[in-house]
Amino acid sequence: MFDLLTQSAIGEVITRIATTAKALQRDIHVVACSTLAHVAEHGDYRGVLSLLNAMPNGQRVQALVVWYQHFSDGALQISKGTDGGFAVKLKAGWKDNCSIDVASAMLTDYAAFTKEAKPATLSVEKLIKMIEDKANNTELNADGSPKVDPAARSIGAKLVAIYRDMIKQAAAATAAPVEG
Numbered sequence: 001m002f003d004l005l006t007q008s009a010i011g012e013v014i015t016r017i018a019t020t021a022k023a024l025q026r027d028i029h030v031v032a033c034s035t036l037a038h039v040a041e042h043g044d045y046r047g048v049l050s051l052l053n054a055m056p057n058g059q060r061v062q063a064l065v066v067w068y069q070h071f072s073d074g075a076l077q078i079s080k081g082t083d084g085g086f087a088v089k090l091k092a093g094w095k096d097n098c099s100i101d102v103a104s105a106m107l108t109d110y111a112a113f114t115k116e117a118k119p120a121t122l123s124v125e126k127l128i129k130m131i132e133d134k135a136n137n138t139e140l141n142a143d144g145s146p147k148v149d150p151a152a153r154s155i156g157a158k159l160v161a162i163y164r165d166m167i168k169q170a171a172a173a174t175a176a177p178v179e180g
Contacts, residue, residue: 024059028064031051032067033105035048035050036068036071036105039072043094045076048078052085060111065086067105067114073098075094077089131159135148135154135159
């Protein structure tokens, strides 16, 4: 718990937030560009890994991931690790096949590089569409394994069919004449 602020204290803290947030944004950009340059020069991505894992919630860490991947020309392979943190590795042959563009990266702040997604409510229709898409997904991963497990596809298809049957029954019940 914490004490709520008075109106005058709110204004003071907002002013401090504006100042420190802008400084933090600049610091992240400078460190991101510096770590990218270090990767280009030495192939050492430890700074990238440290920065990604140091980013607080609300700082658009996924935007930074996209920024790194773009300006490293795909050399930086970034994913979520098994512990929930980030994992970073270099693409095989990156030195000969990727052009790391530090100069352009310096001109492009990661937060401005991608649009921030608006929060959206998950509706029943969107949920059914998502399940249906998974149920119909027959794509394979690079290793030949299915992107969606066949058991998940089967259950997804059954759930969608049950939902549609419920909707059909509800519509029929409201359309039936009432006897009196």
